[in-house]
Amino acid sequence: MSIIEKARALRKNMTPQEKRVWLFLKQQRFQGLRFRRQAPIGPYIADFLCLNPRLIIEIDGGQHNIAEHQTYDKKEQIISRLKVTRFFVSGIARLICILNQSWRLFLMLLKII
Secondary structure (H helix, E strand, O other): OOHHHHHHHHHHHHHHHHHHHHHHHHHHHHOOOEHHHHHHHHEEEEEEEEEEOOOEEEEEEEOOHHHHHHHHHHHHHHOOOOOEEEHHHHHHHHHHHHHOOOOOHHHHOOOOO
């Protein structure tokens, strides 16, 4: 299965938390920013990708290995020069609350602008 086929399969089978974030990002269109969901980037698939300001948002469940993701994040940032930020499923409500209040604040917290 190619990376594109895997991304398509992931789009069809998004978790409830990923669906919630996707609907929010898709409806809001923060300052004209456009996100892609389950986007292939080299050998990886990002949950949500915004090419400008070069941001990846990852939604992870409790079963993910933190050390494994730190290695993934470092490789991803080196390969694509994208800022990877990770939210656990338990933090989705907080993420949406922050995004609701201010997209600019969110980017400032991530030190992108």
